[in-house]
Amino acid sequence: MAELDVREIPPNERHDRIHDAFADLEPGESLTIVNDHDPKPLYYELSAEVPAFDDEAYAVEREGPERFVAELPKAAPGAAPETVRLDDLDGEPHASAFPGEEPKTVRLSLAAGEGVAEHDHPDRTVLFHALEGAFDVALDGETHRVEAGELLRFDGERSVEPTAREDGTALVVLAPRGEP
DSSP states (O other): OEEEEOTTSOHHHHHHHHHHHHHTSOTTOEEEEEESSOOHHHHHHHHHHOTTBOTTSOEEEEEETTEEEEEEEBOOOOOSOOOOOGGGOOOSSEEESSTTOSSEEEEEEEOTTOBOOOBOOTTEEEEEEEEESEEEEEETTEEEEEETTOEEEEETTSOEEEEESSSEEEEEEEEEOOOO
């Protein structure tokens, strides 16, 4: 198990160093990071952008006012076809359907008025499929209404900020974009 204490690394360099250390792991291994704050933004970033990140096995423990220890596990790849029921997935508001597998597939469940902070998904094509309810999906500040049964496809380089207009569930597929 690898360990990285990021408290002494300048904040603008931390995520790159964590991504590099995570990439060096073998499937089934995990990276332990020690941080001075809750690494929840890092969790969301890895969950959305790094298919090998096993967000279901992620764990964090606060050991002091400025000491948070998080386990970032790297999933072992699966070989057999898999079936999952979206209703059976654990995790709110995000739940990974196939942890560690491409394309990254996430169930997003939001209560009316609830949203996800603005973010992007570099090097991805994103498919946002509203299964239930309705969403306002802001792309670079321009709002697109997506209702149950509708799909919104967009370039992951765009900043996205989904907000539920009413209680809703969406299936979000983050497909890696190949070289042109």
